Amino acid sequence: xxxxxxxxxxxxxxxxxxxxxxxxxxxxxxxxxxxxxxxxxxxxxxxxxxxxxxxxxxxxxxxxxxxxxxxxxxxxxxxxxxxxxxxxxxxxxxxxxxxxxxxxxxxxxxxxx
Amino acid sequence: xxxxxxxxxxxxxxxxxxxxxxxxxxxxxxxxxxxxxxxxxxxxxxxxxxxxxxxxxxxxxxxxxxxxxxxxxxxxxxxxxxxxxxxxxxxxxxxxxxxxxxxxxxxxxxxxx
Numbered sequence: 001x002x003x004x005x006x007x008x009x010x011x012x013x014x015x016x017x018x019x020x021x022x023x024x025x026x027x028x029x030x031x032x033x034x035x036x037x038x039x040x041x042x043x044x045x046x047x048x049x050x051x052x053x054x055x056x057x058x059x060x061x062x063x064x065x066x067x068x069x070x071x072x073x074x075x076x077x078x079x080x081x082x083x084x085x086x087x088x089x090x091x092x093x094x095x096x097x098x099x100x101x102x103x104x105x106x107x108x109x110x111x112x113x
Numbered sequence: 114x115x116x117x118x119x120x121x122x123x124x125x126x127x128x129x130x131x132x133x134x135x136x137x138x139x140x141x142x143x144x145x146x147x148x149x150x151x152x153x154x155x156x157x158x159x160x161x162x163x164x165x166x167x168x169x170x171x172x173x174x175x176x177x178x179x180x181x182x183x184x185x186x187x188x189x190x191x192x193x194x195x196x197x198x199x200x201x202x203x204x205x206x207x208x209x210x211x212x213x214x215x216x217x218x219x220x221x222x223x224x225x226x
Contacts, residue, residue, distance in 0.1 A: 005131070012129035016122050021198070028205040076206045079199055085134070086196050092141040093189045 007059065011082050014058035019043065020051045024074060027061060031073035034063075120172065124195050127171035132156065133164045137187060140174060144186035147176075 014020055023037055038048045052072060055061045060078045063070050127133055136150055151161045165185060168174045173191045176183050 005134075008134070009129050009131055012125045015198075016125035016129055018118065018122055021118075021121070024202065025205060028202055029209060074206065076203075079202060083196070083199050085128075086192055086199070089137065089141055089192060090189075092138060093187065096142060 005081065005085075008081055008085060010058040011060070011078070014054050014060055015082070017051065017054075019047075020055055023048075023051060023055065024060060027072055027074040028076075031071055034070045034072065037072070118194065118198075121194050121198055123171040124173070124191070127167050127173055128195070130164065130167075132160075133168055136161075136164055136168065137173060140185055140187040141189075144184055147183045147185065150185070 015024075019041075022041070026032060026037065034045065034048055034052065037043075037052075038045050041048075052061065052063060056063060058078070059075060061072050061074055063072045065071075128137075132154075135154070139145060139150060147158065147161055147165065150156075150165075151158050154161075165174065165176060169176060171191070172188060174185050174187055176185045178184075
């Protein structure tokens with residue numbers, strides 16, 4: 001229950017910023033050069049680079065440099081640990097509802113006897 | 114695409130800490146008093162209170178005070194916006210794979226002609 005997932009912390013931290021989420025959404029469509037990400041958003045290059053570095057550290061994107069051009073691409077499976085964690089929480093919660101249902105049914109039965 | 118979801122940023126920020134994730138997992142099982150959350154983990158009360166405040170601000174938990182006892186409970190649906198966002202990213206990505214498949218099939222057809 002109290003397993004440590006440092007990568008999960010990095011992942012959620014990377015997703016906690018609207019600019020980083022919009023960069024990810026953009027890259028989910030197709031890979032892009034850093035300038036492609038900077039120009040339409042009006043963000044300065046150093047700002048974009050800083051966000052890309054957080055995304056790369058979290059394993060959400062890869063970047064490759066060809067001469068002076070750096071291209072970024074999404075790592076699609078990288079969001080899976082976040083999804084798995086959310087699913088686990090839901091199943092714990094649903095298990096709890098089941099238990100409450102079971103208790104309610106037991107109480108009903110006892111009242112009928 | 115670049116919709117702003119301040120609540121999504123608060124949500125992912127709240128989930129970016131292992132202690133807060135373990136508190137949520139604990140509360141998914143059943144509501145708990147603040148001391149129930151502090152004692153088994155060895156965390157000091159002010160630390161637990163600080164984490165609870167982040168979770169409450171993100172809408173992930175509710176707390177209620179009865180005399181000197183504060184009880185915390187999870188808000189199960191509060192994780193849904195995070196799940197929805199992850200689903201959206203996956204569908205953009207899968208849409209892109211479909212497009213790549215379509216291009217690959219088109220190229221194959223042209224080679225066969």
